[in-house]
Amino acid sequence: MISRQSFDAVILGAGIIGLASAYYLGLRGKKVLVLEAGGFGHGSSGACDDMILLQSKKPGINLQLSFKSLELYRQMVRDWADEELDFLNLGGMILIQTPEELTIMEEFVQQQRDNGLDVTILDKKEMKKYQPFVSDQFIASTYSSIDSQVSPFAVMRGYLRRIKQVGGLIRFYTPVKGIKRGSSGTWAVETRSGETVSSEVVVNAAGAWAGNIGHMVGEYIPITPKKGQLVITEKVPPVGKTNLWSARYMVTKLRPDLVQAEGSGNGIGLSFSFTRTGDGNYLIGSTREKAGYVKENSYEALQAVIRQAVDFIPTLRQVHFIRTIAGFRPATEDGLFILGEHADSPGFFTAAGHEGDGIALAPITGKILSEMVCGDSLGEELTQLSPNRFQPKEKIHG
Amino acid sequence: MEKREVIIVGAGPAGLSAAVEAATAGCGVLLIDENSKPGGQLFKQIHKFFGSQEHKAGIRGIDIGKRLLEEAENLHIEVWLDSEVCGIFDANKVWVVRNKKETVLLQGDRIIIATGASENAVHFPGWHLPGVMGAGAAQTMINIHRVLPGEKVLMVGSGNVGVIVSYQLLQAGAEVVGVIEAAPRLGGYGVHTAKVRRAGVPFFVSHVVAAAEGKDRVEKVRIVQVDPRWNPVPGTEKTLKADTICLATGLTPLTELAFLAGCESTYSPVLGGHVPWHNSAMRTSVRHIFIAGDISGVEEASTAMEEGRMAGLQAAASLGHVDEADAMIRGKAIQARLDALRSGLFGEKRKNAKESIFSAMGNSNNGAR
Ligand SMILES: Cc1cc2nc3c(=O)[nH]c(=O)nc-3n(C[C@H](O)[C@H](O)[C@H](O)COP(=O)(O)OP(=O)(O)OC[C@H]3O[C@@H](n4cnc5c(N)ncnc54)[C@H](O)[C@@H]3O)c2cc1C
Ligand SMILES: Cc1cc2nc3c(=O)[nH]c(=O)nc-3n(C[C@H](O)[C@H](O)[C@H](O)COP(=O)(O)OP(=O)(O)OC[C@H]3O[C@@H](n4cnc5c(N)ncnc54)[C@H](O)[C@@H]3O)c2cc1C
Numbered sequence: 001m002i003s004r005q006s007f008d009a010v011i012l013g014a015g016i017i018g019l020a021s022a023y024y025l026g027l028r029g030k031k032v033l034v035l036e037a038g039g040f041g042h043g044s045s046g047a048c049d050d051m052i053l054l055q056s057k058k059p060g061i062n063l064q065l066s067f068k069s070l071e072l073y074r075q076m077v078r079d080w081a082d083e084e085l086d087f088l089n090l091g092g093m094i095l096i097q098t099p100e101e102l103t104i105m106e107e108f109v110q111q112q113r114d115n116g117l118d119v120t121i122l123d124k125k126e127m128k129k130y131q132p133f134v135s136d137q138f139i140a141s142t143y144s145s146i147d148s149q150v151s152p153f154a155v156m157r158g159y160l161r162r163i164k165q166v167g168g169l170i171r172f173y174t175p176v177k178g179i180k181r182g183s184s185g186t187w188a189v190e191t192r193s194g195e196t197v198s199s200e201v202v203v204n205a206a207g208a209w210a211g212n213i214g215h216m217v218g219e220y221i222p223i224t225p226k227k228g229q230l231v232i233t234e235k236v237p238p239v240g241k242t243n244l245w246s247a248r249y250m251v252t253k254l255r256p257d258l259v260q261a262e263g264s265g266n267g268i269g270l271s272f273s274f275t276r277t278g279d280g281n282y283l284i285g286s287t288r289e290k291a292g293y294v295k296e297n298s299y300e301a302l303q304a305v306i307r308q309a310v311d312f313i314p315t316l317r318q319v320h321f322i323r324t325i326a327g328f329r330p331a332t333e334d335g336l337f338i339l340g341e342h343a344d345s346p347g348f349f350t351a352a353g354h355e356g357d358g359i360a361l362a363p364i365t366g367k368i369l370s371e372m373v374c375g376d377s378l379g380e381e382l383t384q385l386s387p388n389r390f391q392p393k394e395k396i397h398g
Numbered sequence: 399m400e401k402r403e404v405i406i407v408g409a410g411p412a413g414l415s416a417a418v419e420a421a422t423a424g425c426g427v428l429l430i431d432e433n434s435k436p437g438g439q440l441f442k443q444i445h446k447f448f449g450s451q452e453h454k455a456g457i458r459g460i461d462i463g464k465r466l467l468e469e470a471e472n473l474h475i476e477v478w479l480d481s482e483v484c485g486i487f488d489a490n491k492v493w494v495v496r497n498k499k500e501t502v503l504l505q506g507d508r509i510i511i512a513t514g515a516s517e518n519a520v521h522f523p524g525w526h527l528p529g530v531m532g533a534g535a536a537q538t539m540i541n542i543h544r545v546l547p548g549e550k551v552l553m554v555g556s557g558n559v560g561v562i563v564s565y566q567l568l569q570a571g572a573e574v575v576g577v578i579e580a581a582p583r584l585g586g587y588g589v590h591t592a593k594v595r596r597a598g599v600p601f602f603v604s605h606v607v608a609a610a611e612g613k614d615r616v617e618k619v620r621i622v623q624v625d626p627r628w629n630p631v632p633g634t635e636k637t638l639k640a641d642t643i644c645l646a647t648g649l650t651p652l653t654e655l656a657f658l659a660g661c662e663s664t665y666s667p668v669l670g671g672h673v674p675w676h677n678s679a680m681r682t683s684v685r686h687i688f689i690a691g692d693i694s695g696v697e698e699a700s701t702a703m704e705e706g707r708m709a710g711l712q713a714a715a716s717l718g719h720v721d722e723a724d725a726m727i728r729g730k731a732i733q734a735r736l737d738a739l740r741s742g743l744f745g746e747k748r749k750n751a752k753e754s755i756f757s758a759m760g761n762s763n764n765g766a767r
Contacts, residue, residue, distance in 0.1 A: 296660045299487045299503060324485070324658070 002171060002195055007033045009201040009373060010189050012176050012213055016045040016152055017351050017358055018205030019159035020366025025203075026166040028370050033197060034168070035189070037175035040160075043207045044358065045152050047327030049230065049275055049283050051243065052148040052360040055092055056250060059115040061336065061384055062357070065364045067116075072363035073150055076158070083158045085150050086278030091242040092147030093122070093130060094250060095272070095312070096140045101247040108250070109142055119144035131240040133315045147243060149275060152359050179216040179348075187347060201373050203349045208293070208328035210338070210352035219342050222390050223353045225328035226269075227289040229301045231309070232323040235280035239313060246272035246312070270304050272312055281322075284309045288329070288356075297324045331355040339365060339385040340372060349373065350387045402428040402476075404713050405492050405506035407483045407655060410438020411699045412691025412706035413512035414466040419710025420510075421473040423719040428504070429475055430494060432482045436470075437463040438514055439534070440699060442541040445562055445590075447699065459699060466703075486511075486659035489684050508686050508713040511656050512706060515649035515670060515692035520554065524610030533563040533646035540570040548642030552619050553577040554607060557585035560646030564594045567644075575638050578605040578621055580628065607643065608635060616641055649696045656693065660684050664758050668751040669695030678733060678756050680709040688713055695755075697748060701739050708732045 009025050011018045014036035022032045036042065052070055057063040077087045096102050102121075109119050120143055127134070127141040163170065171191075178190040179202060187202045204213040204221070214221035249271035269288030276282055287301045302324055310316050332338060332353040342348045351369045354361050371378055404420045406413045409431035417429045435441065443459025470477070478496065485493040486509060494502045517532035519525070529548060533555070536547045551572050553564045556579035564574045577594065582604050584591055595601065608620040608630065623634035651670050657663060661674040662683040673695050680688045690709040691702035708729065715725035740749035 296487065297485065297658060299485060299491060299493055302485065303501075323654075 007199040010199040011203040013206040015043040016362040020362040023159040024366040024370035032168040034170040044327040047325040069364035091145040094142040208330040230285040233282040234320040244274040408512035409436035412702040415703040415706030416710035423714035513652040529616030533644040551642040552640040555646035561586040561590040679712040
């Protein structure tokens with residue numbers, strides 16, 4: 001039972017984006033309700049890596065917002081002294097295998113430097129100083145000291161506590177099944193068990209499922225799931241000094257067309273990511289698959305991820321893999337996430353579609369969302385993220 | 399890809415019973431276990447089992463294990479030992495790593511997961527020191543490998559596992575410096591507890607470990623009394639000399655494989671936490687995957703064997719090896735024996751917990767796929 005029936009804002013989805021949104025709205029004095037279909041960490045935010053990665057961002061709004069988000073995380077570490085957020089600043093390196101990749105990366109790094117990111121290219125010898133265990137096939141790497149990481153679970157737990165402290169409500173196992181426009185201009189949100197709550201503002205933070213929520217109000221939200229599978233190791237002593245990615249990770253992310261043309265990755269979009277958690281387990285990834293909403297791990301993908309890891313870092317042969325997970329990155333067509341109010345549905349906001357960067361971008365997304373809901377005047381550049389940028393392929397009826 | 403009709407993961411009492419039942423019905427069965435000997439927990443149970451006559455009460459676990467193995471051998475059931483199952487995919491593919499070397503992918507028409515349970519750990523300062531171990535691990539050391547884990551042992555937990563392992567440690571020549579229990583009363587059956595008490599072992603109720611101390615391994619343990627809200631009572635600390643701390647603090651079903659395969663879960667504190675949903679035929683929410691034994695809720699070897707028989711029977715029936723009427727009659731007989739095992743003060747709770755799982759499955763939107 002939901003004890004009150006009326007709220008300033010109802011947030012749909014308790015992933016890291018929904019919780020960040022609720023938290024910042026709460027700071028602005030809004031009475032919020034969060035409705036979540038599953039349990040804590042049910043979506044992508046409970047099945048992902050932990051990186052706040054700046055090196056991977058194309059210069060532009062994503063990079064700018066990532067800087068701001070990192071700053072908010074740093075502030076969180078200072079202000080939330082009672083939470084262990086596992087925030088670390090290990091830095092990151094992108095491993096380069098071929099001269100072609102080196103050319104692409106050199107160009108990319110130059111653009112990033114021009115935009116204020118502290119990143120350099122290291123030659124093989126320098127690279128080995130940081131990463132003595134990587135195999136000899138790598139000819140160079142990038143290095144940036146700024147790449148950081150944080151435990152998504154810990155961040156979500158911290159948001160959750162603080163949302164409750166200011167009187168916000170959260171209901172797990174409460175899927176939303178319909179949204180209607182009430183007579184007085186407020187939204188009526190109906191749960192699967194038949195309860196209805198009303199609110200002037202509805203925030204769609206349903207990640208890879210945000211399109212379904214859009215459908216309920218007749219809005220077209222082109223977000224599709226890109227499945228990623230990860231393997232987790234036992235706790236081991238540090239393997240190298242920084243976290244790692246392969247240049248292929250960047251290429252699958254920045255130029256999916258190139259990867260597809262090559263036909264590499266066996267159609268599972270395989271690339272390499274390697275990060276050490278605060279506890280000393282490594283998260284090894286990952287795939288980028290179009291597999292609908294099938295959440296199970298697949299043998300082929302796990303085998304490919306493990307083979308690649310052992311090929312790149314041969315010493316991992318001695319390490320036990322203890323867990324596997326799979327999550328759905330909520331992906332848009334143009335690589336930018338969606339943040340803003342829908343023009344035809346006043347009071348209906350979407351904050352979703354962060355693909356592989358939702359952890360990094362959560363605080364800034366929540367903060368800006370709260371500013372939009374409160375009607376603050378905001379920078380012009382944010383219109384790039386507007387949900388109104390998409391043209392419906394066909395008319396949808398709510 | 400190699401194929402089998404029925405693949406069973408785990409060769410404890412549940413898996414062995416399932417294998418015997420399915421093979422008797424005419425299924426081609428492959429039984430897989432990570433250990434180099436089948437039997438699961440049974441071969442370290444050198445004590446006489448409790449329960450009713452029909453359930454081999456009064457017989458030692460190890461002898462029950464031997465009988466099951468003989469039956470399995472007579473049926474020429476194929477058994478892979480030293481073989482870890484690392485994943486189940488697409489509801490019918492089983493990923494096995496054999497002898498820590500070779501990776502094999504198998505296909506099974508039916509899969510029965512009987513992986514048992516794992517011991518719970520409790521955390522206290524010094525819990526990482528060598529000498530702190532699960533009571534089950536200590537039991538394996540003394541009864542299977544014939545090695546004494548230490549000379550002075552503190553047992554944490556007074557349930558059946560705690561008192562049985564304490565007694566077996568005494569038999570093996572160790573000194574048990576105490577059995578501590580956080581709850582205000584003892585948890586084990588009277589017979590087992592009395593034997594340990596008669597040997598002069600002190601019991602401390604409402605006590606927990608405050609810290610384990612030692613340089614390279616456990617040398618002493620500080621214990622402390624707790625009030626009804628589990629807060630330490632100041633001034634009640636005692637220091638005991640011990641080189642080993644055994645944790646008998648409950649078991650948790652080993653459910654990872656089932657969840658990896660996509661089986662829906664349900665939560666049952668009485669049965670040890672999250673368990674895969676199943677119906678009375680031991681079928682999960684994923685078609686063709688069955689479970690049996692401690693994975694479906696932590697109980698006893700006797701119930702594990704009956705559940706194994708049920709899963710073996712139902713898997714065979716679903717493959718057409720047993721006709722419907724026959725399966726019904728035999729299924730009812732097994733269920734009646736399970737109900738009998740789940741009677742009495744403790745049994746009743748488990749019976750109710752099981753039944754609420756069965757009905758949760760019927761009501762869920764995530765029913766069989
Ligand atoms: C393998 C992998 C690795 C990744 N690594 C990183 C990384 O290192 N750094 C990074 O920044 N990002 C990473 N990501 C991306 C990140 O996980 C996502 O961008 C982020 O979690 C998205 O958060 P979200 O809150 O939008 O979505 P989710 O966490 O999926 O939350 C959406 C929630 O909405 C709920 N929901 C759906 N429908 C309804 C409904 N009808 N009613 C109520 N609730 C509903 C869902 O149950 C879900 O809990 C990774 C992702 C994957 C898969
Ligand atoms: C000290 C103690 C005393 C007990 N006393 C009694 C008693 O008196 N009476 C009684 O009825 N019960 C008793 N029990 C309980 C009984 O032993 C268990 O309930 C029973 O063994 C459960 O059977 P199982 O087949 O489900 O699991 P297990 O016996 O645990 O067998 C599971 C098997 O599966 C294997 N396995 C797990 N995962 C994998 C994998 N991924 N790949 C391959 N193999 C795998 C395991 O190694 C194990 O061999 C006692 C238990 C303990 C610890």
